[in-house]
Amino acid sequence: MKLLAVAGKTLREQARNPLLPLLAIGLGPFFVLMMWAFFPSGGSTTYPVVVVNSDAGATVGGASLRLGDRAVVGLGALTHDTGVPILDVRQVVDLGQARDELAAHRAVAFVEFPESFTRSLLAARAGTSAVPVRIGGDLGSPLYPVVAVVVADGLDRFARQETGRPALLELTEVPLGASGSRTEFELYVPGVLVFAIGLMMFAAATALAQETEAGTINRLVRTPMGAVGLLGGISVVQVLVGLAAGLVSLGTAVLLGFRSAGPLWLALPVWVLTSLSVIGLGLLVAAFTRSVAQAFLVANFPFGLFMFLSGTMFPVRGVPLFSVAGQEVNLLDVLPPRHAVNALTTVFSFGSTAIGYELVMLTVLSVGYFLLGAWAFHRRHLRVAS
Structure with a gap:
């Protein structure tokens, strides 16, 4: 009491x-x-990325082929399990503009496809070439490693799809409980x-x-x-x-x-x-x-x-x-x-x-x-x- x-x-x-x-x-x-x-995007983060697409393309069977454009679309199509896009992909003219975007904090990372991007992918189908791609950003940013992993995984899938070459490792991510859909x-x-x-x-x-x-x-x-x-x-x-x-x-x-x-x-x-x-x-x-x-x-x-x-x-x-x-x-x-x-x-x-x-x-x-x-x-x- x-x-x-x-x-x-x-x-x-x-x-x-x-x-x-x-x-x-x-x-x-x-x-x-x-x-x-x-x-704001459905409870998940969408990371801004700029792409310098310098791919000159190639001619295959009399038709023009530019796989750099497909790669840009592929990166933009990556989504969280909730369907929210992971990357907000914007193309810029050159590497200088890409660095300006990063310096102004309008992007977390940049991706650069060289002129030989399409030719390298075509050559890689025969196993005779590597595919050069550059990615960069502020390595001290806590967001950069996340974006770098997402971009690398997305481009690896794209390259395997275009070249028909299997991956050396087949990794499967297993979420605990309902964490995969959170x-x-x-x-x-x-x-x-x-x-x-x-x-x-x-x-x-x-x-x-x-x-x-x-x-x-x-x-x-x-x-x-x-x-x-x-x-x-x-x-x-x-x-x-x-x-x-x-x-x-x-x-x-x-x-x-x-x-x-x-x-x-x-x-x-x-x-x-x-x-x-x-x-x-x-x-x-x-x-x-x-x-x-x-x-x-x-x-x-x-x-x-x-x-x-x-x-x-x-x-x-x-x-x-x-x-x-x-x-x-x-x-x-x-x-x-x-x-x-x-x-x-x-x-x-x-x-x-x-x-x-x-x-x-x-x-x-x-x-x-x-x-x-x-x-x-x-x-x-x-x-x-x-």
Whole structure:
């Protein structure tokens, strides 16, 4: 009952000053919308490529043949599994113009077919010639390797089709679960959902700092409720806000075309456990601050560590330490969002419910973070106040 009394008090305070909880709930859908806007073409990226087609062609049986034109059409016909074109192919006059397009960031890479392109392909039918093609771009760009692989594979298929020569290797790509039919937007949704829960760190830290700054904590700890009731009541409200943030963000993603290969309800235990770890960090931040402004500023540091080193926003390999029962233990595994992202990806993309390891790690880490934060807050504020 004491816990519920504190929870009710916290809810009333949140209602009187709803900015932070509304931000925590609203920023998740906002980032989902942003991610969806990044992939306007049906949820997948189409990469701009310029082609310098200098192919002079050849005469075969009295007819003019220019295979460079066919190669350009073939590159433009490459599509994702969702049917969205992979490449936006535009022809330019010469290599100078191609470099200008790359310098202006209007293209990711260029492809150049030499004058001898058709003649080389015809000669290759007899196995007497290689087919020269040049591809280039900014090798430091994270997009260039993707485009280079797509172009190389597309041109290899085109050359084999035109020459009738078989490939030395026959590679077959086998997607895991439903990952082969996922759009890039859908692949990013698990990380964005965990990011939305991570935003609760600011709300939790500032809610506790507000009690310290206003001096109400001195009165509360002298009541029969004690420290457990105080921290438990505030934490219950923050968990509910975290669940609301996750549900609203997921609902927004579904409305924008997100499809889950597995049961959506499995996200609930992941969100609850992740919220618990985030609240624990909020307690830790509040333990070392005495005002809302301080708490908000200090919370940025653990928030950055939690989000950007856990693979929430982009893949992070980390430092492998050892293996237990075939499961690799990584240095970054101390970050609960890492396991949350892995669990949601397993469910949403692979359609698997085998997330026992992730749930165990989330439980251990989240309880650990919460107890550490509660201990630090009690030692720094509650024990002094009492």
